[in-house]
Amino acid sequence: MKKKIGLMILPSLAVPLSAGNGAWAADPGEFGAGGPVAPTSERPGGIRGKLHDWNVVVGAGAVYGPKFEGSKDFEVMPVPFVSASFFNDYVHVGPTGLLIDIYKVENFKISASGGMEFGRDEDDSDHLKGLGDIDSGAKIGGVISYSLGPIELSAGIDKIIGGSDGVTGTFGAEYSHMVGQFIFSAGASATWADKNYMKSYFGVTPLQSARSGLEVYDAGAGFKRIDLTASVTYLSSEHWFIRGQAELGILTGDARNSPVVQKETQPSVMMFVGYKF
Template identity: 25%
Template sequence: MYKRPIMLAFGAALVSSLLLANASASGQEASPYSVLNFSSQPAAAPDWIVTLGAGAQYGPSYEGASKTNFSVLPSDLDIRRAGEPEGFSAPDDAFTYSVFDSNGFSFGPAADFRAGRSRSDDRSLAGLHSLPFTIDAGVFGEYWFIEDRLRAHVEIRQALHGQQGMVADLSADWVQPYQAFTFSLGPRLSLANGTYMRNSFSVSNGEAAQNDLVTPYRATSGIKSVGALASAAYRFNPAWKATLYYKYDRLVGDAADSPIVSRIGSSNQSTVGLDLSYSFGVKF
């Protein structure tokens, strides 16, 4: 689903970070996030904690597809001050950075990847326009109604390439820690503007003439999908964490009525994924 060069670059960065990180240093009690030190001096406590993650998921080849495939993608990128507690992040959250955090409310910039679509995903797409891979950028807002238990999360993101439109993703999560585990469960709602819907789900007269599986169709803005996500994270130690998750989305409205979905693909979208993240300390 995602472009291989970007995945390779991220993988190289992740491997490099792992090679430069060390969990402890001899000679004194050290932070579990101490950075690798080649000198004989004990490692100093870090100033910042950096978390990088990558994951594999099995799900639709493109939005609205009935065919599925495996993909590898970055799953976590976080920087926080040493001593600051690790915050909760759902597997489908975008990459976010909080510029304001007070009384359970936070907001800041957000960015994410948006998968493309081409005939290589499904031969039944012959004659239909392709969608290039792109990056979304925008803002997020989050509020914890019950501290560390119940949160509401909103993201509004605009595609930076190909005029592919804007999406707004709304979610809520109940978070339940249990020893080394953290479980979460909550509903999802996604809306899209007219540009996004036309690019993803409309069919022109010319395309319909080249593909007898579809008919001309024009999608408009509105609710795109509803669904839910469940996850279970296990922290092996302060550095390593694994997260298993399942997400279900059902396309609705103009998205579900599109012949790209109703005649070629499916309105039911299920994704299973496994993420692995590593945290290490950095001192400046």
């Protein structure tokens, strides 16, 4: 689905942007017991100062990627982006939803998450005609992460309420390193999905087969894809940044063998310009 491609790429923006120098990090004293910090040349007052406190990032860019997961056809899609952090970086809001850190100790963190699963429309591609739409649904879940210097390991699980009514789990690792005004990042992840999810996105029922011409297919639970990402972020000033990212998704298991899938490799590229208050 068109909405989904951008959201698959944007979540990793938050990690490199927090790995920079002091100009890009949260000010530790701004939420202390002493109350609001007085405006300075580095921290403005008023609304702009509040946006600075909240680590608000806004931006826009474009993604060139598949029309749907498994598509052989590609398109360019605009990608807006807004994110913010509250309460001393314990609450994060971004394009994929809400993340609340409920436990932190040294390099270990447990977070609760919420968001939306945007489903899929059969109008996204002629290849999907006859399969019907997959409705949007709410997502609730959790994430466990552990940092080892520049490397972050993570594991997350999401339950979708509505839509596919499925469960997905993602296991990944990401490396970020700053050199001058550049942040270089690379990551890898694997995504598992239960039978409900796989049946919705990759299965074909007898009725769908009759309408679409695709063969009947029963997709079972398992790992559905592996993703490899690489990005470069240039911090052009204290507030502005430019980012380029490339991603290669590889469908696996029953997802790869589904008649819904036209191509098992799913590359995408993104260019993005942002501003941090």
